Amino acid sequence: MEQIAILRFNGYLLVTIQVEMHDRLVLRLQDDLTTMLAKTHSRGVLIDISALEIVDSFIGRALGQIAGISRVMGAVTVVVGMKPAVAITLVELGLPLNGLRTALTVDKGMRLLDETAR
Numbered sequence: 001m002e003q004i005a006i007l008r009f010n011g012y013l014l015v016t017i018q019v020e021m022h023d024r025l026v027l028r029l030q031d032d033l034t035t036m037l038a039k040t041h042s043r044g045v046l047i048d049i050s051a052l053e054i055v056d057s058f059i060g061r062a063l064g065q066i067a068g069i070s071r072v073m074g075a076v077t078v079v080v081g082m083k084p085a086v087a088i089t090l091v092e093l094g095l096p097l098n099g100l101r102t103a104l105t106v107d108k109g110m111r112l113l114d115e116t117a118r
Contacts, residue, residue: 004029006036012113013040013075016048021055026062033066037073043117045070046109050081060095067100076101076116080109 002025007014013036015029033045045066049055055063067077078101090097101116103109 002028003032006032008036008040008042011042012044012046012110012117013037013042014046014048016051018051021052021059023058026059030062030066030069034069034073037070037075042075044076044078044113046106046113047077047079048081048106048109049079049086050083052086053083055086055089057093057095060090060093060097064095064097064100067097071099076113078103078109078112078116080104080106 002019004015004017004019004025013033015033017029019025036042037045047063047066052059063079070077077099080103082102082104101112103112
């Protein structure tokens with residue numbers, strides 16, 4: 001079964017999605033992240049989606065849910081590397097991405113986590 005690696009770094013969880021996402025993989029990532037947050041008490045989650053060409057409504061909602069779960073567990077979520085077409089799709093779908101912060105690069109995302117996770 002496919003799994004996306006979740007790494008710990010400086011009190012944060014780092015996720016780099018390098019495969020095309022499907023519904024089952026998104027749900028697994030959500031479960032794995034929730035488990036890791038509970039185990040590590042991380043202050044933030046950085047999700048790199050720069051390899052994703054397409055984000056459908058299910059994946060978009062799941063990103064919003066991950067941000068909500070993280071927030072309830074005391075962590076900030078930042079998504080980095082969003083391609084323009086993905087951003088346009090998320091806006092056109094009208095998905096509520098409350099609590100989901102974005103940055104263009106991993107460096108900027110890490111700075112945003114440092115600023116907001118204190």
